[in-house]
Amino acid sequence: MTGFDLRILRDARHVLVFTGAGVSARSGIPTFRDALGGLWSRYDPASLATADAFRQDPALVWGWYQWRRAQVLAARPNPAHLAIAELARRVPRLTLVTQNVDDLHERAGSQEVIHLHGSLHAPRCFACARAYAGSDAEPARVEEGERIEPPRCLRCNGRIRPGVVWFGEALPERPWREALAAARACDLLLVVGTSGLVMPAAQLPQVARQNGAKVVHVNLDAEPADGATTFTLAGDAAEILPRLLLQMADDQAGP
Structure with a gap:
């Protein structure tokens, strides 16, 4: 002081x-720049936090964010x-x-x-940006490194993405x-x-x-x-x- x-x-x-x-x-809650451990250690966090990564492998990116979200829900x-x-x-x-x-x-x-x-608690549609509140967006037991197919938008059938700002986004x-x-x-x-x-x-x-x-x-x-x-x-x-x-x-x- x-x-x-x-x-x-x-x-x-x-x-x-x-x-x-x-x-x-x-x-x-590890900082974003902390090295990933366990089964996620082969990935660079920055490589998973982009729109391009989601387009190329939505199950991988959604699974990682669901794992992160489960960590947050367990924290105090x-x-x-x-x-x-x-x-x-x-x-x-x-x-x-x-x-x-x-x-x-x-x-x-x-x-x-x-x-x-x-x-992490405000997922939305990747295509039309509509907020998504479906129960299938809630992480159940998420295994480290698990690939999870994202839910689909009820309006346009687009994939649901994490409600966070990715690299390259304003x-x-x-x-x-x-x-x-x-x-x-x-x-x-x-x-x-x-x-x-x-x-x-x-x-x-x-x-x-x-x-x-x-x-x-x-x-x-x-x-x-x-x-x-x-x-x-x-x-x-x-x-x-x-x-x-x-x-x-x-x-x-x-x-």
């Missing part, structure tokens, strides 16, 4: 929290997810934007989460517009579990700073900080965020 004045958080009127894979790693929110949900009750306004495709923020109690990269327009609006309006941006250096995500800290907000990075790796508008709290978000809440409570209680 060295160099970070807790009053920046205590006095914030609108906090934007921007989370990445590091938030869910403590829940046992960790103290970082819970702390963010609690922080929303402590500040006048909080907007939560995530790059994660799991639902752990929602299960921790966060409301109206903005998913920049889509969600971010969904509405979530990205809402994220940029929050970056312009907030007075404090917490970047949690992500470097925030990869475009277009890197725009959010830039936009926030340009509009007068302070930016605080909470990450295992120390990020560049000037101690005036940008700060770094290096460490595990599941430890740092609950500690911030405790310090806020102690500070508000006074002597």
